[in-house]
Amino acid sequence: MLGLRLFTMQGQVAELTPHLAEAEADVQGFVEMHMEALLGIRFLASEYSTGPVHGGRIDSLGLDENGSPVIVEYKRGVDAGVIHQGLFYLSWLVDHRDEFERLVRDRLGATAASQVLWSGPRLVCIAGGYTRYDVHAVREHRRSIDLVRYRHFGSDLLALETVASVSGGMSVSRRARRQPAVQAASGVQGAAMSELATAVDEALLGLGDGVTRVERKQYRAYQRLRNFACVCPPQKAKLLVYLKVNPANVGLAPGFTRDVAGLGHHGTGDLEVQLRTVRDVERARDLFRASYDAAA
Incomplete structure (x- = not known):
């Protein structure tokens, strides 16, 4: 500054x-x-x-x-x-x-x-x-x-x-980066969700230095000075990520992004991003970055 x-x-x-x-x-x-x-x-x-x-x-x-x-x-x-x-x-x-x-x-x-x-x-x-x-x-x-x-x-x-x-003991190490963001179910679908969770984790941690992961029972928060992303456990073969991005500034895409302002959900943030495949993680990177930048 x-x-x-x-x-x-x-x-x-x-x-x-x-x-x-x-x-x-x-x-x-x-x-x-x-x-x-x-x-x-x-x-x-x-x-x-x-x-x-x-x-x-x-x-x-x-x-x-x-x-x-x-x-x-x-x-x-x-x-x-x-x-x-x-x-x-x-x-x-x-x-x-x-x-x-x-x-x-x-x-x-x-x-x-x-x-x-x-x-x-x-x-x-x-x-x-x-x-x-x-x-x-x-x-x-x-x-x-x-x-x-x-x-x-x-x-x-x-x-x-x-x-x-x-x-304070939760800093991100090389080993920690390989841990999935959430625990997925077993089986073929579970393996796919585990891969997706790992990709989300790496994408959020890779946005910059000073990212802290905070474990809650209902979600995992990614935090700078404030939360910028919250990842919930898998729901029906998808991961829900909540971001501190104003939904009014985003071209909402049905099945991918949703305005949840005023709706009850775990974690913090008014923009819900629904991820089903690793390709969706790439699609969401700009939204991840916008939320990260706003949380400094």
Whole structure:
């Protein structure tokens, strides 16, 4: 984003100069107010006290699209302390699961509390910038950490850029790439579905670095900062993939793509893609890419 230049297109062309917020609290307040739209995270609490023993306050607590607990920490500019501070709070969170689930129950209800996914609690750091040492440091940790850089442009534009993303023990290895996205049935049809699942998995993982796979009972999510694809188990010899693509911007093809906005389904995303053969995966690649790009 540091190389990004924005220009107004109305009237005389003028460049919008990037700048930082006047205060850290301004960044925190705006993100908390629009957390689900910006990060795909449901906001739970601000300045949450960790009690007299730890003696700290977590900037923001939230729950992501897959039910993973999230800590969000903010810094106005470049400050390596944001990572260490966030990791300290993340350790506290893992040790206080009951307290967090009570908070979820109070804010979002009993169903959300019963579905909290503790296999991959996340730390999201939002700051004006990071050093190369920060980026290297997060890659050495076995925690799910996202480093996000922000910039204001003019008076009404905010840009967010994912600088680094690690998935805390769920990073994609060469071995992991060979695992199918879902378990298919046995037999000839099962073999074909297994091949299809593997092709989908490789296509989604191959879109770029920093992709995390999150396992839920009903679906497997592929995530950057937010989910960009959810793959469900086979249904009648087809795989259903849900993408964060606006169906109104897609020429819907019966039997291949469907608008499911407002319809109940597992996973996240308003565009359903129905895959029956490996050839369909090639046909869907542009849609996969559009959803991936939107989830940064």
